[in-house]
Amino acid sequence: MKDKLHKALIDATHNVFELMFNISEISDHPTEDFECDDEVDIAIGIVGDLEGEVIYRFPISTSLNMVKIMSGMEFEEVDAFVTSAISEIANIISGNVATALSDSDIKCDILPPMQLELNENKEYEIETSRCISTTIGDICLDVRLNKAF
Amino acid sequence: MLWKDKYELGVPVIDAQHKELFRRVESFLQALRSEVSWDEKIPKINETLEFMKGYVVEHFHDEEEYQRSINYPGYQAHKQIHDGMVNYVLEVSKQYDQSNNNEDLMQQFGGRLMAWLINHVAAEDQRIADYAIEKGVRGNER
Numbered sequence: 001m002k003d004k005l006h007k008a009l010i011d012a013t014h015n016v017f018e019l020m021f022n023i024s025e026i027s028d029h030p031t032e033d034f035e036c037d038d039e040v041d042i043a044i045g046i047v048g049d050l051e052g053e054v055i056y057r058f059p060i061s062t063s064l065n066m067v068k069i070m071s072g073m074e075f076e077e078v079d080a081f082v083t084s085a086i087s088e089i090a091n092i093i094s095g096n097v098a099t100a101l102s103d104s105d106i107k108c109d110i111l112p113p114m115q116l117e118l119n120e121n122k123e124y125e126i127e128t129s130r131c132i133s134t135t136i137g138d139i140c141l142d143v144r145l146n147k148a149f
Numbered sequence: 150m151l152w153k154d155k156y157e158l159g160v161p162v163i164d165a166q167h168k169e170l171f172r173r174v175e176s177f178l179q180a181l182r183s184e185v186s187w188d189e190k191i192p193k194i195n196e197t198l199e200f201m202k203g204y205v206v207e208h209f210h211d212e213e214e215y216q217r218s219i220n221y222p223g224y225q226a227h228k229q230i231h232d233g234m235v236n237y238v239l240e241v242s243k244q245y246d247q248s249n250n251n252e253d254l255m256q257q258f259g260g261r262l263m264a265w266l267i268n269h270v271a272a273e274d275q276r277i278a279d280y281a282i283e284k285g286v287r288g289n290e291r
Contacts, residue, residue, distance in 0.1 A: 016268070019268065019271040019272055020264075020267050020268055020271060022155065067260070070151075070263055070264060070267055071151060071178060071182075071263055072150045072151060073178070073179075073182055079256060080252075080253045080256035080257045080260070081181070081182070081256040081257070081259050081260040082260060083257075083260065084256070084257040084258070084259070084260030084261045084264075085260035085261065085263055085264045086260075086264075087260075087261070088260070088261045088264035088265055088268075089264055092264070092265075092268045
């Protein structure tokens, strides 16, 4: 299960970055290498056969680069426009993950993106983190899920 | 520039409409992100928002007609995606009016619309184009 989820997340991120940012080279590695002073954290809730959330941790520089490529405009700080655009990217990646998982008979739906409010006390059966490196910056993906069956 | 040539699908009737849709959304984003104060932006925002809203609905309708004309098998699913976006646009527009032109609401709308539109054209609409090209109906002008 963890391997399927991991592959679906990496593949979906790769596809979205290629389609939307024209970036085909991405690599993933352990989160110990993820260094970031300030970031935009977006949580996508998961319901269905798996329940929990995927947290997308976008460093500020990565966020600004993504929005700049999409819009062709300059952005100097993270504001409501940038946060909303980045949230939609997390939503799109998660939707692609849900579609890929459904091909493996794991049925999940995603909930609308929200800026993160951590619930550190909750325990999860599946907890995994990966850092994805791209030419416009890193992203960290934290997955925290329970099986609903 | 919001439009990029790589978004071209190779189906003339859809590509022409996409370019116009991107032009209208870009005009809206430029008004939204211009350097003047929010109060000074409001008349231009409201004007471009109305133009863009009208064109989004018109374009989706035309694109759905095109899908029907070529018997696109993913028509129903694609229409559901369009309907979801139209409902979102109408809901935000209503909230914006009720909030007396709240800036954060419109900035959020602009960011989501931009990312959604690019993904929709690059991913979802590409499937229509792939089907049209495969069936040899890409030049199917109405």
